[in-house]
Amino acid sequence: MSALLSVTNLSKEFGGVHAIEDLSFEVQRGHVHSIIGPNGAGKTTLFNLVTGLYQPSAGAVTLGGRDITGRAPHKLCEMGMARTFQNLQICMNMSALENVMLGRHRHLGSGALAAMLKLPGLRKADRHCREHCRELMTFVGCGDYLDHAASAMPYGALKRLEIARALAAEPDILLLDEPAAGLNATETEALKSVIQKIAGKGITVVLVEHDMKLVMNVSDHLLVISYGRKLAEGTPEQIREHPEVIAAYLGGGTRERQAQEVPA
Amino acid sequence: MKEARAMKKNILISPYGGLLLLALILALMPLAVSNDFHYDLLTKICLTATVAVGLNLLVGYAGQVSLGHAAFYGAGAYASAILTSQYNLSPMVALLSAAAGVGVMAWLVGRPILHLKGHYLSMATLGLGVIAAIVLNNEEQLTGGPDGVGLPPLSLFGHELSVFGEYQFAGLTFTGVELWYLLAAAVLVIAVLLALNIIDSPLGRALRALHGSEIAAQVAGVDTAKYKLRVFVISAVYASVAGSLYGHYSGFITPTVASFEHSIELITIVVLGGMASTFGVIIGAAILVLIPQFLTDFQELEMVVFGAILMAVMIFLPRGLLPSVLQRLQRGAQ
Amino acid sequence: MFSEFFQFTFSGITLGAIYALVALGFTLIYNASHVINFAQGEFLMIGGMGTVVLVGTGLPLPAAMVGALVLATVAGILLHRLAIAPARDADVVTLIIITIGASIFLRGLAQFFWGKEYHALPRFSATESLSIGGATLLTQSLWILGIAVVLVVALAMFFSRSKLGKAILATSMNKDAARLAGIKTQVILGVAFGISALLGAAAGLIVTPITFTAYDVGIMLGLKGFVAAAIGGLGSSTGAVVGGLLLGLSEAYTAGYISSDYKDAVPFVIILAILFFLPNGLFGSRAAERV
Numbered sequence: 014m015s016a017l018l019s020v021t022n023l024s025k026e027f028g029g030v031h032a033i034e035d036l037s038f039e040v041q042r043g044h045v046h047s048i049i050g051p052n053g054a055g056k057t058t059l060f061n062l063v064t065g066l067y068q069p070s071a072g073a074v075t076l077g078g079r080d081i082t083g084r085a086p087h088k089l090c091e092m093g094m095a096r097t098f099q100n101l102q103i104c105m106n107m108s109a110l111e112n113v114m115l116g117r118h119r120h121l122g123s124g125a126l127a128a129m130l131k132l133p134g135l136r137k138a139d140r141h142c143r144e145h146c147r148e149l150m151t152f153v154g155c156g157d158y159l160d161h162a163a164s165a166m167p168y169g170a171l172k173r174l175e176i177a178r179a180l181a182a183e184p185d186i187l188l189l190d191e192p193a194a195g196l197n198a199t200e201t202e203a204l205k206s207v208i209q210k211i212a213g214k215g216i217t218v219v220l221v222e223h224d225m226k227l228v229m230n231v232s233d234h235l236l237v238i239s240y241g242r243k244l245a246e247g248t249p250e251q252i253r254e255h256p257e258v259i260a261a262y263l264g265g266g267t268r269e270r271q272a273q274e275v276p277a
Numbered sequence: 278m279k280e281a282r283a284m285k286k287n288i289l290i291s292p293y294g295g296l297l298l299l300a301l302i303l304a305l306m307p308l309a310v311s312n313d314f315h316y317d318l319l320t321k322i323c324l325t326a327t328v329a330v331g332l333n334l335l336v337g338y339a340g341q342v343s344l345g346h347a348a349f350y351g352a353g354a355y356a357s358a359i360l361t362s363q364y365n366l367s368p369m370v371a372l373l374s375a376a377a378g379v380g381v382m383a384w385l386v387g388r389p390i391l392h393l394k395g396h397y398l399s400m401a402t403l404g405l406g407v408i409a410a411i412v413l414n415n416e417e418q419l420t421g422g423p424d425g426v427g428l429p430p431l432s433l434f435g436h437e438l439s440v441f442g443e444y445q446f447a448g449l450t451f452t453g454v455e456l457w458y459l460l461a462a463a464v465l466v467i468a469v470l471l472a473l474n475i476i477d478s479p480l481g482r483a484l485r486a487l488h489g490s491e492i493a494a495q496v497a498g499v500d501t502a503k504y505k506l507r508v509f510v511i512s513a514v515y516a517s518v519a520g521s522l523y524g525h526y527s528g529f530i531t532p533t534v535a536s537f538e539h540s541i542e543l544i545t546i547v548v549l550g551g552m553a554s555t556f557g558v559i560i561g562a563a564i565l566v567l568i569p570q571f572l573t574d575f576q577e578l579e580m581v582v583f584g585a586i587l588m589a590v591m592i593f594l595p596r597g598l599l600p601s602v603l604q605r606l607q608r609g610a611q
Numbered sequence: 612m613f614s615e616f617f618q619f620t621f622s623g624i625t626l627g628a629i630y631a632l633v634a635l636g637f638t639l640i641y642n643a644s645h646v647i648n649f650a651q652g653e654f655l656m657i658g659g660m661g662t663v664v665l666v667g668t669g670l671p672l673p674a675a676m677v678g679a680l681v682l683a684t685v686a687g688i689l690l691h692r693l694a695i696a697p698a699r700d701a702d703v704v705t706l707i708i709i710t711i712g713a714s715i716f717l718r719g720l721a722q723f724f725w726g727k728e729y730h731a732l733p734r735f736s737a738t739e740s741l742s743i744g745g746a747t748l749l750t751q752s753l754w755i756l757g758i759a760v761v762l763v764v765a766l767a768m769f770f771s772r773s774k775l776g777k778a779i780l781a782t783s784m785n786k787d788a789a790r791l792a793g794i795k796t797q798v799i800l801g802v803a804f805g806i807s808a809l810l811g812a813a814a815g816l817i818v819t820p821i822t823f824t825a826y827d828v829g830i831m832l833g834l835k836g837f838v839a840a841a842i843g844g845l846g847s848s849t850g851a852v853v854g855g856l857l858l859g860l861s862e863a864y865t866a867g868y869i870s871s872d873y874k875d876a877v878p879f880v881i882i883l884a885i886l887f888f889l890p891n892g893l894f895g896s897r898a899a900e901r902v
Contacts, residue, residue, distance in 0.1 A: 064496060090498035102496070104489025106553070107482070112493075114479075115486050119498035121479040125507055128478035129471045139479060182498060342704055389887050395703065396647050400841045401886050404879035407834065411876040537834070541711055548708045580719025587712030588694050595701040 017042040017186055017217050018063070023072030025055075025062055025241075032058040034241040036072070040186070040219055040234075045212050047220040047232040051261065055241040056221045057099055060190050063219075064096050065089050076186070091119050095184035097175040099191040099221075105164040109155065109174055112163050113146040114139075116181030149177040152210070154203050169200045176207065186217040193224040201227060229253070237261070292473045295556050299469060303462040307455065316454040318566060320526060323461035324519045326562035327468045329546045330555055331515020334472055336544065337552035338481065339508045340488030341391065342399045345406025346516055346543050351413060351535020352379045353517030354524035355420055358428045368431045372521040376514050383513030384506060391505040406540045413532040425531035428524045431460075440526065457526055464522065465559070468515060472555055475511070484508050485553075516543075549590055551597025560599055614745030619867040620860065625752040625821075627859020628759035632814035633836025634843065634851035635766065636807035642783040642846050643803035646695060646706050650714035652833020653721075654808040655815030657683040659824030660721055662816050663730040672733065680812050686717065687808025691801045714829065721826040732819045751820045758817050762810060763852060769806075779803050811836075831875065838878040842885055844892030853893065857881070 016039035025033040033055045040046040048056050061067040063074055065086040073082045076092055095116070104112055121142060127135045147159055153173040158166050166174065172192055179187055189208070193201045201224060208231050212218055222228050228235070228249075235252045237244040245255045252258055306319060332346050356375035360366045366374065390401040413420045420426055430439040438460070442453040451459075475481050483504050486494035491501055524530045533539065542565060550561020568586070572579040594601035633651060640648045661679030666672060694713050698706060736750040770776040781789040782799045790796050815824065815832070822828075839858045843850020858878050866874040885892065 066492065066495075085500075086492075086495040087498050087500045090496060096496055098492070102490045102493040104486050104493055106489045107485055111482055111485075115482050115494070115497045115499075118479060118483060123479045123483060125475070125480060125511065128475050128480040131474045131478070135478065142479075178493075178497060336704065342707075344707075390883070393886055393890050396641075396845055397841065397886055397890060397892070399647065399707070400837065401883055403834070404838070404883050407879050408876050408883075411873065415872045537830070544704070545708055545711065548704055552702070552704070577723050578719065580715055581723060582719075584712045584714070584716025584719055588709055588716065591701070591705050591709045591712065592694065592698045595698060595705045 015042055016040065017077055018219070019075045020059075020063065021073045021075075023059075023062060023074065024070045025058055025067060026070045031241050033062065033069075036238065036241065036243055038236050038243065038246060040217060042217055043212070043215055044233040045208065045218045045220060045231050046234045046236065047222060047228045048236045048238060049222065049225075049228060050238040050244065053240075054238045056238065057190060058241075059238070060096065060188055060219075060221060064094060064188060090182055090184075093183075093185035094188070095179035095182045095186070096188035097172070097179055097190055097192060099194065101168075101171050101175060103163050103171055103174065107163055109158045109161045109163050109166055110143065110146055110150065112174055113149055113177045113181050114142055116178035117142045117146065119182055146177070146181055149180050150174070153177045153180070153207055169196050172196065173204070173207070176211075180211070180216075184216060186219065187211060188219045188221075190221050191223065192220070193222055193227055205231060292477065292555065296466070296469055296473060299556065299559070300466050303466065306462075307458070313452070313454045316458045318570065320454075320458045320461045321523075322563045322566045323458070323465040324523050324526070325543075325546065325566055326559040327461075327465050327519040328516045328543055329550070329558040329562045330465075330468050330472050331512040331519075332543055333547050333552065333555060333558045334475065334484065334515075335508050335512040336547050337554065337558070338476060338488060339484040339505065341505055341509070342395075342402065342544070343509075343512070343540075344399050344403040344544060345409070345537075345540050346402070346512070347535045347537075347539035348406040348409035349379050349383060349513040349516035350520035350523075350539070350543075351409060351530075351532070352382065353520030354428075354530045354534050355413060355426070356517070357521035357524050358426045358530060359419060361429050362427065368429065368521075368525055369433065372518065372525075375521050376517045379517035380510050380514045383510045387506045387509040387513075391509060392502060403537070403540070406535070407537055410532050410535045410537065413535055420532070423532060425529055427529050428527075430528065431522070431525035433460075440528075461522065461526075464518070469555055469559070476555070480504075480507075488553075545587065549587070549597060551600040554597060554599045557597050557599030561597070564598075615867070617744060618746040619863045621746065621748055621752060623860035623863030624856060625749075625755050625859065626862060627856035628756050629814045629818050629832075629855070630835055630839040630858045631852045631855025632759055632762060632810050633832060634839035634855045635763070635848060636810045636814075637836055637840040638843075638846060638848055638851045639779075639803055639807045639810070641840070643779060643800050644691075644695065644699075645703075646710065647837065647845075648690075648804075648807070649707060649710040649833065649837075650690060650717060651807070651811055651836055652829030652831070653714050653717040654683045654687060654811030654829070655818075655832050656718070656721060656824065656826060656829035657686060657808075658812030658815030659732070659819035659828065660725050660730065660826065661812070662819065663732060663824060664725050666732070676816055679816060680809055683808045683812030683815075684805045687804040687806075687811075688801050690808070691804035695804070696797055696800070714833070718826055718829065725826060727826060729823045729825045730819075731823050732816075734820045735817075749821060751817075755817045755821075758813065762813060766806075766810070767848075775799075775802065835878050838882045841882055841892055844889075844894040847892070847894035850892060850894035 018040040021037050023033055023036045024031065048059065050056055058067065062069050065084050068083045073080060075081060076094060081089060104115065121138055122135055150156060150159055153176045155170055155173050155177060158170055176192065193204055196204060205227055208218060232249055235249060236246050237252060237258050239261050244261055245252060245258050310316060310319065328350055332343065335341050335343055353375045356378055357368065357371045360371035360374060361368055386405055390398065393401050414423050430437050432438065438453060438456055440453040440457055444451045444456055483494060483499045486499060487501055487504060494501055520534065546561040546565050547558050549564065551557025568583060572582055575582050590598065633655065636651050637648065640646055658679050661682045662675045665675035665678045670678065690713055694709050698709055734751045735754045738750050740750060741748045770780055778794045778799050779802065781792065782794060782796045786796050835858060839854035840851050842854035842857060858881065861881060862874050862877050865877045
């Protein structure tokens with residue numbers, strides 16, 4: 014097993030507040046690696062740091078052995094990283110299908126001249142892209158919305174649409190930020206099988222999620238963070254038994270002290 | 278049933294169907310008009326619409342505001358004037374050199390300002406436009422200052438195209454005014470075709486994504502800075518070409534072509550006609566060229582009426598004329 | 612040599628005080644409604660032209676001034692009520708075009724009713740100028756500075772002391788919360804437009820004795836006010852005052868030492884230079900984008 018993504022001593026401060034503090038972990042290739050923790054633990058900040066939307070205050074991130082610390086999001090996409098957002102980032106001025114096709118950007122020629130002259134090569138590639146993205150929409154369960162405008166879609170479908178857009182990039186690693194938030198039980202069940210199918214294709218998945226049942230079902234490995242620091246790490250079984258995790262999730266008031274006691 | 282109706286609708290409002298319709302209307306226009314004055318207005322509409330179609334790529338599709346676009350129009354016109362009269366270049370060579378030069382200029386000024394957002398981008402583009410107009414006014418040796426500068430007639434393949442000339446083609450006689458209209462109409466059709474091609478491509482998707490969600494675009498692999506710069510340059514080149522042509526057509530230009538007021542007129546055309554609607558902005562251009570003609574009846578009240586119309590349209594049809602009308606028609610059909 | 616510098620500095624501060632007032636007007640409206648009001652310059656025009664016209668009807672100067680200020684304030688409130696409030700959900704660019712339409716409309720009205728001629732006002736003091744250390748100071752400049760300081764202080768007190776001022780602040784910070792707290796936000800926004808128009812008209816009025824006025828003076832003055840507001844960082848009142856003074860001084864020095872042909876370009880060169888290094892102006896807040 015080799016680590017695909019590795020985070021070393023990562024820190025992020027916002028005006029003196031440590032959102033992420035000295036955090037280190039590795040994600041093994043082919044794993045579904047979940048990151049859990051109470052609200053405000055810094056999970057989304059961590060995603061934003063890893064995907065280049067925020068610049069870390071200190072520490073390093075590597076992908077496949079290459080240093081990617083602070084690299085621009087579009088460059089990370091070209092290196093095979095894709096993600097979704099907790100608060101949707103959908104282009105509401107475009108159709109659902111076009112949003113997914115946008116995800117394939119890195120595989121298509123986008124020269125201005127070729128576009129203006131509608132060169133046959135580009136047209137053919139774009140037609141293939143359209144077909145492929147329709148399949149992806151069906152794959153994630155958005156098959157009912159193939160001809161819809163993004164703005165006409167319900168919330169749950171938009172969440173899946175973001176997954177389709179991320180998959181369109183054909184990533185090696187996919188980061189999902191609370192994909193089950195706001196979904197009902199049936200939708201969550203469908204999401205679970207989508208995640209399993211994605212993992213089945215050999216794509217490494219990093220999952221931030223509050224739905225414990227989903228997390229425990231799909232994950233190979235878990236990372237628990239609290240107040241920006243690592244609380245625990247291990248397999249679902251190990252985490253289930255972990256006293257500090259139980260305390261953090263059930264203990265409420267002792268959370269702060271617990272977090273400080275954990276050695277970095 | 279539902280699918281069949283969707284198909285039919287697609288052909289009717291498919292962009293390329295619109296292009297065909299536009300070409301047809303432009304080709305049939307000579308049947309409807311008779312005098313030189315009408316041809317003059319039509320030519321001006323076509324050239325103005327060409328700028329607007331380019332500006333719409335930037336503002337309507339990519340969502341980046343420019344309140345200084347007349348600077349590129351003026352730069353094209355003045356570059357053509359200076360290159361033809363002071364460096365004796367042929368008008369076509371001058372036009373192409375001007376377009377290339379303006380493209381480079383847009384690239385250079387665009388790099389530092391396009392990372393600005395919202396009102397700060399408006400401010401920066403506005404500032405560039407005002408500075409360009411002041412330079413044109415003050416560099417008298419080069420530009421003739423506020424009095425303006427003359428341009429020779431356009432020449433195509435060795436033939437001069439003067440508005441005062443008369444030309445024989447295949448047994449038919451055309452006046453220079455008529456030929457100018459046909460030329461401007463052809464330029465507009467080509468401008469629209471290229472714009473539609475861009476929109477219907479991966480590049481166009483990336484541009485619209487800048488408007489929809491810059492973050493989505495970034496994580497999907499779009500180098501947002503590069504694409505903003507690209508569309509800025511493309512729209513500047515559109516403006517430059519139209520400016521050069523206008524200069525040769527009118528034979529004389531003053532710094533007002535690059536003025537703040539003209540920049541405002543251009544952005545107004547885009548917003549009034551309908552942002553992200555290529556055919557909407559052509560209608561916008563037609564309205565802004567024609568409105569002063571209709572308002573001459575109001576004489577002293579011309580500005581009042583124009584201001585009131587502008588406000589009313591934007592308040593009641595905030596998405597612009599064509600998109601709002603299409604939306605109502607669609608709703609009516611359902 | 613020194614007297615020259617003193618002279619330029621003084622005229623720069625005078626000009627800067629005017630820009631600062633216009634910029635404060637922009638800031639006020641921007642904070643309250645996030646609209647950049649391109650009709651702001653027209654309030655200056657109404658202040659100047661209105662006074663001229665009312666004096667022409669035989670009114671004494673002070674009464675004419677009050678009349679013009681009232682006229683501009685009413686115009687500001689109507690602008691909000693009739694043009695901005697109905698379009699509050701519109702796109703930013705659409706709102707820009709609406710305010711541009713309003714500015715053309717107001718300019719057109721002024722041209723129709725008041726004519727296209729240039730006008731001046733008598734200076735406020737009988738003594739026209741003072742001589743200090745070889746430099747000539749216009750007494751009108753002292754009036755301008757004095758009135759500008761009074762207005763800025765009054766505005767600051769209004770926002771920190773009065774209930775209405777606090778309601779405007781609350782509305783600009785969070786419209787929904789203000790509405791829940793029982794503030795009628797649309798009325799408040801109208802008041803903000805009115806005050807902004809009043810500030811603009813006062814600036815236009817006090818500057819007229821030294822610069823002339825006409826139906827179209829609002830365009831350039833309005834644009835420079837926008838620049839001053841952006842230099843400081845849109846939304847910052849301190850920034851608006853600093854930006855105004857900076858603009859006035861650099862314009863005066865350019866005209867004095869370099870070239871008066873390019874003095875109108877100075878504000879725009881400055882703002883481009885500033886935005887190049889500080890994309891949110893000098894005092895603008897750097898809000899991190901939340902994802």
